Amino acid sequence: MDTACALSAKNLDFFYGPAQALFDVSLSFPKHRITALIGPSGCGKSTFLRCLNRMNDLIPGARVKGSILLDEADINAPRMDVVSLRRRVGMVFQKPNPFPKTIFENVAYGLRVNGARNAAEISDAVEAALCRAAMFHEVKDRLHTSALGLSGGQQQRLCIARALAVDPDVLLMDEPASALDPIATQKIEESLHDLKKRLTIIIVTHNMQQAARVSDRTAFFYMGRLVEEGDTETLFTRPTEKQTQDYITGRFG
Amino acid sequence: MLHKETQLQQCLTQLRTRLLVMSAAVGIALDEALAALVSGNMGRAVAVVDGDAAINSLENEIDEMALALLARHQPVARDLRLVVAALRMVIDLERIGDEAVSIAERVLILQGKPPQDVTLAMAGLMRTAKESLKTAVAAFKDADVRAALGIIENDDECVQKEVLALHRMMDHFCTDAGGAHNSGAQAGMHGILICRSLNRICRRAANMAEHTCFIAEGVNIKHVRVTTDQNASGRGGP
Numbered sequence: 001m002d003t004a005c006a007l008s009a010k011n012l013d014f015f016y017g018p019a020q021a022l023f024d025v026s027l028s029f030p031k032h033r034i035t036a037l038i039g040p041s042g043c044g045k046s047t048f049l050r051c052l053n054r055m056n057d058l059i060p061g062a063r064v065k066g067s068i069l070l071d072e073a074d075i076n077a078p079r080m081d082v083v084s085l086r087r088r089v090g091m092v093f094q095k096p097n098p099f100p101k102t103i104f105e106n107v108a109y110g111l112r113v114n115g116a117r118n119a120a121e122i123s124d125a126v127e128a129a130l131c132r133a134a135m136f137h138e139v140k141d142r143l144h145t146s147a148l149g150l151s152g153g154q155q156q157r158l159c160i161a162r163a164l165a166v167d168p169d170v171l172l173m174d175e176p177a178s179a180l181d182p183i184a185t186q187k188i189e190e191s192l193h194d195l196k197k198r199l200t201i202i203i204v205t206h207n208m209q210q211a212a213r214v215s216d217r218t219a220f221f222y223m224g225r226l227v228e229e230g231d232t233e234t235l236f237t238r239p240t241e242k243q244t245q246d247y248i249t250g251r252f253g
Numbered sequence: 254m255l256h257k258e259t260q261l262q263q264c265l266t267q268l269r270t271r272l273l274v275m276s277a278a279v280g281i282a283l284d285e286a287l288a289a290l291v292s293g294n295m296g297r298a299v300a301v302v303d304g305d306a307a308i309n310s311l312e313n314e315i316d317e318m319a320l321a322l323l324a325r326h327q328p329v330a331r332d333l334r335l336v337v338a339a340l341r342m343v344i345d346l347e348r349i350g351d352e353a354v355s356i357a358e359r360v361l362i363l364q365g366k367p368p369q370d371v372t373l374a375m376a377g378l379m380r381t382a383k384e385s386l387k388t389a390v391a392a393f394k395d396a397d398v399r400a401a402l403g404i405i406e407n408d409d410e411c412v413q414k415e416v417l418a419l420h421r422m423m424d425h426f427c428t429d430a431g432g433a434h435n436s437g438a439q440a441g442m443h444g445i446l447i448c449r450s451l452n453r454i455c456r457r458a459a460n461m462a463e464h465t466c467f468i469a470e471g472v473n474i475k476h477v478r479v480t481t482d483q484n485a486s487g488r489g490g491p
Binding site (some may be wrong): 208209212236237238239244245248249250251 | 259261262327328329330331332333334470471472
C-alpha cells in the first residue's frame, strides 16, 4: 500500500447474496484528505463505504472479494479484530443516532468500550472531541442533559464527536448533512475542514455542491463500478469521462 | 438514460442564444462602420453610434443571466465553463462594439470624406478584422476548436496587415501633409487610429476563440502558443 494512503481498496467485488453490487473497485484514500464518493442512488457508493469498516458483515449473505488495506493489513483477514477496526475507522450515518444518554455519556461511550477508566482522562477526551466537532461551547453548560434534547444539527455533530473521541485514523460519513438545514450543514462542513488535519475523511454525498465544496478528491461511481476519480477541482471543471460529465451536470441520475 | 432538458440546460441554451444575438449585433455594427468608412456614408456612421446602446444593454442582460445561473444552478464541468466564458466573451464583444463606434465617429469627424487612399491602405486589415470576428463567432456557435485555433494562429497576419496599412498611411501623410488645411495629416492620424481599432478587434476575436477552446476542452490557452496539431492530441475530455 502507498504509505501516503490511509486506506486502499484493491479489485474489490461485493455481493448481496447472488447480486453483485461492486465490480473490481480499486481506490486509495490519501491521508489527511477528504474524499467524496458520488453517484446516483444504487450505484454502490454507500456499499463501498460500509466495506471500509466491515459494516456489511451484519448483512446475511453478503460477501466480499479483493482486499482493503489499512496499514498494510487486510481488514477482511480472519484475524482482524472488528472492534479495533471500527475504532480506527469510525463512521457517521445519514440520520443522527445519539444514544438515549447524556451528551457527556454519548461521547464517553466509545472511550469506555475501549477500556478507559480514568475519569479525568475521559473528561478531557470528551471535551477535546466536542471541541473538534465544533460544539463544545454550545453544550458545555449542559453536558449532563439528554442528547435527545439537542437540535438535529447538534445531534449530528455530537455523533461526529462520539466518533472522534476514540481518535480514529479514518472517518467514514454517509450523507452526514442530508437531513440538516443549511446552517447546520455549513457548521459540519467547516468542522470537516479542520478535522482533516488530524484524520482522513471519506464522505458519501448526493449533494454535488457539497462534494465540490468540502472534498479534495472525488470518486464517481455508476452501477457498481468506479468510473472516474481524481482531484475534485479537475473532476468538477473538466471530467475525463462522459458519464461523469453527464451525471454532475444533471443530465442523468 | 438521458431525460428531457432540465431547467439548467434551458437557461444555458438561453445564455448561448443571447450571446449569439449579441455577436450578430456586434458583427453588424462592425460591417456598417466599415461600410460607412469606405463609402463616406455619414447616415450609416450615425446609426452605428446610436446602435451601441442596444449592444451595451445586451452585455448587461447576459451578465445578469450568467450571475443568476451561477447563483441558482451552480453549474459544473462544461456548463460552468460556458458560463465563465460567456462572462468573458461579453466583454470582448462589447469592446468590439466600442471599436466599431470609434471607427464610425472618425467617419463623422472626417465629414464622411476619408481620402480613398487611406481606406485603400487599410483594406486588407479591414477584411482580416471582419473575417476574424465572423470566424470567432462561427467557431463558438459550432464549438469548432480547430477553427478557433486557426484565428489564434493567424494572429501575425493581423499585425502584418496593420504594419502594411501604417506604412501606406505614412506615405500618404508625408506626401499630402503640407496640403490645404493640413487635411492629409488629419486623415492620416484618423487612419492610424482606425488601424489601431481594427487591430484591437482582431485581438478581441482571438480572445473569443480562446474562450471557445476553453469551453470545449477545459484548457486555458491564454498566453500559450498553441497550434491546431497540438490541440488534436489534447486531452479530449467532455
